Amino acid sequence: MAAQMAALNIVFEAPDNAKGPCPSKVRPIDLVHLAKQTMGDKTLEIEVLQMFARQARACLQDIASGEAVRVGAAAHRLKGAASSVGAFRVSQTAEVIEATGGDAGTMAALGAAVLDAENFILKLCRG
Numbered sequence: 248m249a250a251q252m253a254a255l256n257i258v259f260e261a262p263d264n265a266k267g268p269c270p271s272k273v274r275p276i277d278l279v280h281l282a283k284q285t286m287g288d289k290t291l292e293i294e295v296l297q298m299f300a301r302q303a304r305a306c307l308q309d310i311a312s313g314e315a316v317r318v319g320a321a322a323h324r325l326k327g328a329a330s331s332v333g334a335f336r337v338s339q340t341a342e343v344i345e346a347t348g349g350d351a352g353t354m355a356a357l358g359a360a361v362l363d364a365e366n367f368i369l370k371l372c373r374g
Contacts, residue, residue, distance in 0.1 A: 277333030
C-alpha cells in the first residue's frame, strides 16, 4: 500500500519544469523548435540560421525606410522567417510592427532582438 501511495504522489506532483519556462524558449533561437524543423540535421540548421540572419538584416533595412508599404511587407517577411527558425522574440516584435507600423521603441526592440539572434547564431557557427 505504501508503494502505491508513493507512486500516486509521483504521478500527481508538479513536473520539474514548473520553475519557469523551458531554457530553449528564453534563448534568442529556440533550438528545440529548430531541430524539429530541420529533422535534427545540424548542417542544415546552421545553413538555415545563416540565411535567416541575412534575411533579417535586409528586412531591418526595409523597416528603417519608414515607407509604410515596405515596413509592413518587411515586418511580415521577418515574422514568418523568425517563426520558422524559432526566433520567437524577433517574430513577436515584427508582428507588432506589422500590425501598428511600429514606433521608435518597437523598432529599437526589433533591432535588439535581431542582434541577439545574430550573436547567438555566430556563437553556434563557431562551436
